[in-house]
Amino acid sequence: MGGPEIERLIGMLARLPGFGPRSARRAALRMLQQPEARMLPLAAALNDAARAVRPCRLCGNLDSRDPCSICTDPHRDRSLICVVEGVGDLWALERASVHRGLYHVLGGTLSALAGTAPEDLNLPPLLARIEQGGVAEVILALGATVDGATTAHWLSERLKPLGVTVTRVGQGVPIGGALDVLDDGTLAAALRARRPA
């Protein structure tokens, strides 16, 4: 339909999350009409990022610096570490500008179904940081799922003996959320987490 180069490009684009064959064709066609302006810059950006970006040896964040720009930021509170499952969660918290401390990316959650055991998680660098001292509180910002809760419970038991305060993010009604569209579990969690008005 235009040679192997086009077929290959469409096939690659169709593997992007959120893309299927139809949207991949549309994107390929749009780019092919402006190859200089659209394709070569994207190719360069992909090559640059693939070459430069690495997981941070301290926290697991993806960055072109190692240690990452968060771990080396002198304005961040080094006594406060927020544990997240993945880098996407870290990005979400950074976009919201709600955490002024450091992070630790666990790289997954314990999961009987997926066969994820404690040794599969990126825990040793976090233990090392806590053991070096200076960490007062570890905030567990894991998803409100069965696996998230299991992992939070296990981590909490693992970290408390090291002499740090371990907390979990609150659960309940999302801000802007209407009660009548929430699932039963969220409603139950919101009732359990009730506070004086």
Next chain:
Amino acid sequence: MGGPEIERLIGMLARLPGFGPRSARRAALRMLQQPEARMLPLAAALNDAARAVRPCRLCGNLDSRDPCSICTDPHRDRSLICVVEGVGDLWALERASVHRGLYHVLGGTLSALAGTAPEDLNLPPLLARIEQGGVAEVILALGATVDGATTAHWLSERLKPLGVTVTRVGQGVPIGGALDVLDDGTLAAALRARRPA
């Protein structure tokens, strides 16, 4: 949030049709977790396609060969040329395997609103092919829009004096389509196009 390389990659991905900032972040993150398997091959595919793919000098199709693989296919009926607005339309007809002749990509339609005039369309190569002889029929496969209809009417008047049969694709109820969800214009076109049962 991870250095300029990540920001730039997300910005580029967000410009793809069908992508926004959110899906661009998701795609970037997924790729960054497997740079060798996902980013470098896509970068290579983009570079290869940008370098190899050009519009066919005869029909306007995008291909890594010029003349394109359709124009040079000895099994296609060279007396039958299907005129389409864009390469996406050509791809759609090729996927459906419903046209055994050649194509001509007009590169747009006449549009008072968009300011597209006859001289903005890729017409001369089509006229040249017809004047060389051997073309029996030109099928106008343009969209069933005001601009498509205007362009079809104008093209028809322009091509008929050259001694070719000019036809237009049928309009009516899409196959698999229910009548009660169709707009008034389609219903009217379907009634006008009625045939003995």
